[in-house]
Amino acid sequence: MxxxxxxxxxxxxxxxxxxxxxxxxxxxxxxxxxxxxxxxxxxxxxxxxxxxxxxxxxxxxFKRFNKLYSKYFNEHRKALFEDPEKLLEWYDRQNDSCNYCGTTQSVLHKIVKRRNGNLTLNKKTKRSKGTLEIEKLDPSKDYTYENSVLSCPFCNNAKSNLISEEDWRRFFAPAMKDYFKSILFT
Structure with missing residues (x-):
């Protein structure tokens, strides 16, 4: 070893x-x-x-891996964290943006700033800091590199296990982009 x-x-x-x-x-x-x-x-x-x-x-x-581990590890995602180099390669392919609407981490932070330190309107959920999340493309499957992407909290929460990836991209992702623009530029 x-x-x-x-x-x-x-x-x-x-x-x-x-x-x-x-x-x-x-x-x-x-x-x-x-x-x-x-x-x-x-x-x-x-x-x-x-x-x-x-x-x-x-x-x-291990510094970069440790940062991702601290941010995203849980027992459900354990398989993603078994190989540090593979996780970092997967993460780098995500381009620090939502797989669905393309929103970046920096845009989420700007939204949090515009909302006085919270992403949520009720200031009560774990998503209050506006961090990209690890989302399963197909909710019926496990967290694997092929089935996992980064997603903004908006897309992750709204898509959930109710809407397919294809339908989310087709019907809702464009609206999410417009919504973010309305928050940032009004």
Whole structure:
């Protein structure tokens, strides 16, 4: 197993981000890892047999993946995150825009700004920050690279599992573009 694979296993598969996870991983009594390591970095250095510079290089290598993992990972999407390089390739092909209406992340942020810090009108949902979301093209299938795209919260929420991708593009995506223009330019 390569160093990157081992780091991935510890950080993303086993999710070792606190001492209690180290205790579980090592089958130690609770509190033992804190006494032995003193820092999570020290655990990773010892476990991977590397120095602090090498650990920093690994963390830098995984920085973009970690950002996407923090933003999008959940158990339903787990398969998308099993190969960091493949996920980054898939993400880059999305062009940081909605697969349906073409709205970019920067446009969503402008809408949030126009709406005084929220994307939603009621200021209550998780979509209040205006982040592109991972959407399944065919809701009856799993999250795979072939069946997943980035979608703006508007298209994702409205299309849901009620309208096919083809029909959404044909009937609703043009209207979404017009709607965004009305928010930004009125």
């Amino acid at each position: 390569s160093l990157s694979e081992k780091y991935y296993e510890l950080c993303y598969t086993r999710r070792i981000h606190e001492y209690s996870k180290i205790d579980q991983y090592k089958n130690w009594p609770q509190g033992q890892a804190c006494k032995i390591y003193g820092s999570l970095a020290r655990f990773y250095q010892d476990e991977l047999n590397i120095n602090s510079d090498q650990l920093n290089q690994l963390r830098t290598k």
